[in-house]
Amino acid sequence: MNFFLDALAYIVDPANLTGAKGILPRLGDHLYYSALATGIALVVALPVGLAIGHTGRGRAFVIAISGAARALPTLGLLFFIVLFTGLGLWPLVAVLAILAVPPIIAGAYAGLESVNRQTIDAARAIGMTEWQLLWKVEVPLALPLIIGGIRSAALQVIATATIAGYVGLTGLGRFLIEGLAVRNYTLAIAGAILVAVLALLVDGLLALIQLLVTPRGVSRGVTSTAPRSRARLRRARATP
Amino acid sequence: MSIEFRSVTKRFADETVAVDDFSLLIPSRKTTVLVGSSGCGKTTLLRMINRMVDPSSGVITIDDEDIATVEPVALRRRIGYVMQNSGLLPHRKVVDNVATVPLLNGVPKAEARERALELLDTVGLDRALADRYPSQLSGGQQQRVGVARGLAADPNILLMDEPFGAVDPIVRSELQHELIRLQRELGKTVVFVTHDIDEAFLLGDQVVILEKGAKIAQQGHPREILANPATEFVASFIGADRGKRRLAPVAAAATGDDVLLVDGTGYAAGVISAPGGKLAYSISDKTDQAGDA
Numbered sequence: 001m002n003f004f005l006d007a008l009a010y011i012v013d014p015a016n017l018t019g020a021k022g023i024l025p026r027l028g029d030h031l032y033y034s035a036l037a038t039g040i041a042l043v044v045a046l047p048v049g050l051a052i053g054h055t056g057r058g059r060a061f062v063i064a065i066s067g068a069a070r071a072l073p074t075l076g077l078l079f080f081i082v083l084f085t086g087l088g089l090w091p092l093v094a095v096l097a098i099l100a101v102p103p104i105i106a107g108a109y110a111g112l113e114s115v116n117r118q119t120i121d122a123a124r125a126i127g128m129t130e131w132q133l134l135w136k137v138e139v140p141l142a143l144p145l146i147i148g149g150i151r152s153a154a155l156q157v158i159a160t161a162t163i164a165g166y167v168g169l170t171g172l173g174r175f176l177i178e179g180l181a182v183r184n185y186t187l188a189i190a191g192a193i194l195v196a197v198l199a200l201l202v203d204g205l206l207a208l209i210q211l212l213v214t215p216r217g218v219s220r221g222v223t224s225t226a227p228r229s230r231a232r233l234r235r236a237r238a239t240p
Numbered sequence: 241m242s243i244e245f246r247s248v249t250k251r252f253a254d255e256t257v258a259v260d261d262f263s264l265l266i267p268s269r270k271t272t273v274l275v276g277s278s279g280c281g282k283t284t285l286l287r288m289i290n291r292m293v294d295p296s297s298g299v300i301t302i303d304d305e306d307i308a309t310v311e312p313v314a315l316r317r318r319i320g321y322v323m324q325n326s327g328l329l330p331h332r333k334v335v336d337n338v339a340t341v342p343l344l345n346g347v348p349k350a351e352a353r354e355r356a357l358e359l360l361d362t363v364g365l366d367r368a369l370a371d372r373y374p375s376q377l378s379g380g381q382q383q384r385v386g387v388a389r390g391l392a393a394d395p396n397i398l399l400m401d402e403p404f405g406a407v408d409p410i411v412r413s414e415l416q417h418e419l420i421r422l423q424r425e426l427g428k429t430v431v432f433v434t435h436d437i438d439e440a441f442l443l444g445d446q447v448v449i450l451e452k453g454a455k456i457a458q459q460g461h462p463r464e465i466l467a468n469p470a471t472e473f474v475a476s477f478i479g480a481d482r483g484k485r486r487l488a489p490v491a492a493a494a495t496g497d498d499v500l501l502v503d504g505t506g507y508a509a510g511v512i513s514a515p516g517g518k519l520a521y522s523i524s525d526k527t528d529q530a531g532d533a
């Protein structure tokens with residue numbers, strides 16, 4: 001408990017915020033690595049996930065890579081790549097991106113898969129092209145699940161980006177490594193707390209976006225009238 | 241806009257022969273009803289007209305043009321399609337659903353919207369519903385929106401697959417008569433699929449009774465089929481052996497108007513005269529055929 005309070009005190013101490021080993025620059029780096037990796041993963045994984053979801057071809061592939069991703073030894077992979085490329089930003093980003101790809105593909109696939117077949121059939125029957133079908137029907141209806149996939153990818157990336165400290169980069173992971181090296185547990189715990197808070201914030205933000213993109217008329221549109229009519233019913237019943 | 245099937249066969253990938261050597265001329269500006277029991281191939285026939293299904297062999301023409309040579313998306317945009325569960329886009333408002341096809345065709349937004357609102361009038365929907373989402377409508381209202389959407393691009397051909405199958409009998413009857421009125425005004429080539437023989441006789445200028453594999457048991461005007469059921473199958477299908485047929489009122493009972501009763505064949509069976517009502521429909525000389533009703 002003491003370590004924990006000390007760690008909190010460390011975090012809120014303005015003296016620790018800036019400077020070469022300060023919280024803010026490391027937080028910035030951590031975010032930078034994470035955003036870069038997630039962004040690259042998005043560019044690769046979204047088209048794949050959408051293509052599989054739209055055509056229904058390649059389902060086995062989705063299942064296979066989500067299984068494989070869970071078993072992936074991230075740190076081992078990072079060292080392995082570094083053996084060939086040397087230290088630097090790109091090995092880290094590559095590993096994090098590899099980590100982020102499966103959940104994004106799975107989310108996109110599951111999202112499109114969840115769209116009512118009749119809705120799709122009708123849209124095609126009135127003359128939408130496959131492209132229009134994808135962007136005007138499937139993606140809007142699947143968006144909450146697509147964002148859900150991105151959300152879990154981002155979460156994993158932020159948590160895992162702590163390994164940046166092992167390959168000569170910074171980020172919040174440095175606090176953990178430096179703290180553990182000199183048995184300064186306060187510092188290590190401060191690092192852990194910072195990573196957790198960052199992860200929760202990003203997760204909360206994406207959860208909010210998920211809520212905002214839920215198509216009106218699909219779930220919120222319905223429920224927004226239902227309680228009102230129920231209330232009306234109750235009022236009607238109350239008056240004798 | 242006549243449609244012709246010439247020796248059309250559809251064999252699905254799993255070897256099911258849904259349509260077996262089917263030939264039919266669907267006349268322009270009339271309502272043709274395909275009727276038959278479940279699984280006899282009605283939907284497959286209908287979906288071959290807008291190339292949602294391509295025949296395994298045979299030719300389908302629209303005004304003598306082989307539709308196999310027409311790009312499916314272009315073909316579908318000039319054919320209205322209405323299905324049983326409306327098939328509306330759940331994330332779009334009613335007005336946007338109706339305007340979908342014109343917008344795809346590049347009609348300016350304001351114009352498409354205005355036209356969509358007019359279409360709501362046409363199908364008897366209050367414009368106040370324009371900004372609702374489909375899930376906020378009743379089944380009957382959704383079907384009306386579906387019809388409005390089918391008409392939005394002003395197609396010459398309207399395909400309807402059991403459009404009134406999922407609504408209660410009263411609403412169904414309302415929608416049927418609405419369609420009769422619409423068809424009188426618009427004169428589209430309507431191909432209507434149902435398994436309800438009463439509905440077929442009520443709506444069809446030409447009724448095609450189908451057996452399994454879309455084999456035509458009999459085709460013709462309701463009057464001809466009723467007078468001369470071609471086979472045992474047709475006779476039992478049209479309920480000629482049932483003796484009595486249901487009566488249904490024509491013209492929703494607007495106050496002060498007489499209500500015409502028709503039997504399931506579409507023939508007048510009598511009038512309930514409203515006090516001071518005007519005789520909106522005269523009773524046809526065919527009434528005697530329904531005399532037992």
Ligand SMILES: Nc1ncnc2c1ncn2[C@@H]1O[C@H](COP(=O)(O)OP(=O)(O)OP(=O)(O)O)[C@@H](O)[C@H]1O
Nearest residue numbers: 252254256258277278279280281282283284285435
């Ligand atoms: N995509 C498909 N693949 C394989 N078989 C199919 C396919 N679509 C339809 N069938 C089969 O073809 C036959 C005719 O089907 P269709 O849907 O045309 O019947 P229907 O007359 O419309 O029936 P219902 O009144 O139940 O709608 C059925 O045996 C059906 O199982």
Ligand SMILES: [Mg+2]
Nearest residue numbers: 282283284401
């Ligand atoms: Mg069918």
